[in-house]
Amino acid sequence: MRYWLLKLLLVLSVGVAVPSFSGSLVVAWGANEFGECEIPATISGDAVAIKVGYYFSLAMSLDGSVVAWGRNDHGQCDVPASISNNTVAISCGSDHSMALLSDGSVVAWGLNSSGQCDVPASISNNAVAISGGLGHSAALLSDGSVVAWGLNSSGQCDVPDSITNAIAVASGNRHNVALCSDGNVVAWGRDDGQLDIPSSISNNAVMIGAGGNHNLALLSDESVVAWGWNQNGQLNIPQSVTSNAAAIGADGSSSWVVSLDERVIAWGINDNDQLDIPLSASSNVNAISINASHGLALVPDNDGDSMPDVWEINYGLNPFFNDAMGDVDFDGIVNLDEYAYGINPWKTDSDADGELDADEIAMGFNPADPHSRLNLRGVCDNNYQLTFMTITGKTFYLESRDSLVSGEWIERVGLKGTGTEINLIDPFMTSNRFYRVKVIN
Ligand SMILES: [Ca+2]
Ligand SMILES: [Ca+2]
Ligand SMILES: [Ca+2]
Ligand SMILES: [Ca+2]
The missing domain is CATH 2.60.40 (Immunoglobulin-like)
Structure with missing residues (x-):
């Protein structure tokens, strides 16, 4: 009863849409040059997949719809109406976006300089997974074969004939890597070391990831191997990753692992703060994607109050009760806004710079940054x-x-x-x- 009263109050007082109860939130961090970290309000609580492009973002909702935002110089955020609500998977390259539809067909849009959006007719309705590279695209078909199209400058679209039993495909800048059903890994295209499959994989891979010029594989013993380009330390697996990996990923010059105890561990380049993962995405994520510009995570929000579970638990709020409009420190900033500003809901001067959170917000300064203040x-x-x-x-x-x-x-x-x-x-x-x-x- 208390909840419904609060819900009614929400609608009446602020006129915002009350978040749904399906329980997930998209969290973004890193570069925000094109608004790629500003999550559209239309994705409220029902995102089921996310993917970062180069300065743009993609999210797929439970109803099969897709939303894209951020850099749109090539129409990569202009989601075609034709995909309607039929999407089952999303991917993207640096400047183009892709959707796998429920009928097994593939749609691609955005930069088409090398034909990366010209989906081959041979795919027909047989795709089961998709992957976008720098100027090319790839799809895994239901018969275990892989098709690649677009830029072929390094042979990235010349899929080896030997691949007949693939169960996953990942695309780097100018290369692809496929995981086969026997635990074997095959890579083709540009070779800066990313084609040299480590012998330690030895038919034991269960998951693959492709960065710009490097690859990651998760092995059946929950260890991780990385190979290829290491200019930004993307191959330097942290010591905390020791046979405790549950999932892996790679993109750009970044790599990450989700550990068995649900922590997120990321390494590689951090030139856009893309490795500065916020508290709410530091553990217990449903999905995570990081590349050269920014990061996105899909995180649980059990009570649908638009504050992630991890954030609520960390600050002693109730992850099973909508307390978005509460104000535990009585500073006039409701809990939901404290979360949105990245500040402490229990502190009235979160960044301890001597100026109150409420004053900083009113003046347009950043209440989470002690270097951002009026300083009169x-x-x-x-x-x-x-x-x-x-x-x-x-x-x-x-x-x-x-x-x-x-x-x-x-x-x-x-x-x-x-x-x-x-x-x-x-x-x-x-x-x-x-x-x-x-x-x-
Ligand atoms: Ca919540
Ligand atoms: Ca709550
Ligand atoms: Ca407050
Ligand atoms: Ca302050």
Whole structure:
């Protein structure tokens, strides 16, 4: 009963859609240059698959629909209406997207510079898995064969005849790797070492992953092997990964493992903070995908309040009760917004920079970053100099009055924010003068 009251309150007071109860959330981190980390509201609680492209994101929902967002310079986010609600799997390359439909057909869209979106007629309705590379695409067919199309600069589309019993395919930048039903792994295309299958695999592989120029395999003893290019340490499997892997993945120059105890361990390049996995995606993920630009994870949200289970448990909130509109630290920021801003729901100054979360949010600063703050300070010499940080797109007004408790605030100067710190000098300072900064959107 309490829940329904809260639900009603939600609808009436803020007019937002109440999250469904199917129980998963998409979490994003890393580069956000094209909005690739801004999860569309239309994916509320029912995503079942995610995939990162190069500065764009894909998600498939329980109803078989697909949403794409982020970089769209080649139409890679323009999901064709023809796929309707029939998708059963998604994949993408650097600049194109792919969907496997329930009838076994494949649809591809986005950059088609090398024919990577021209799905061969020979696939017909026989595909069971799909994979996107840099300028090529691949599909696993129901008879255990693999088809690859698009850019063939390194022979990445020349699938070896020996592959007749594949059960998985993964695409790198210019190579592909296939897992066969006998635990064998085959790779073809460009060779920076990624075609040299380690002898330790020896028919024991159960899962494969392909990065840009490297591969990962999970073996039946729950150990992991990596081979190929190691320019960014993508082959340097952390010591914490010791026969305790439940799942693996690779993309770009990144590699990751989900351990048997459900922790996420990732390594390789971190130039876009793509390895800075947020707390809510650090364990107990349903799916995870990381590449050269960013990361996405699908995480459980049992009570459908849009706050991940792991985050709620970490902060002592209830993962089985919708407490999104609660405000445990009474700072006016509801729990759901505390989660969205990446701050501590129990602290009123989460980043301990001396400025309250609520004030920082109101002014447009980042309440989770101690380097992002107004930082208003004054120096009194012959006149008074005020220094403070500005934000691009906001307008800042400096006001003063001669008494702290009474009198009218007089506007001294207004200026457009530049994203940098500015100095203002008040030449009319009297013996007592009080200042405030007003920020307008
Ligand atoms: Ca929740
Ligand atoms: Ca909750
Ligand atoms: Ca709060
Ligand atoms: Ca603060």
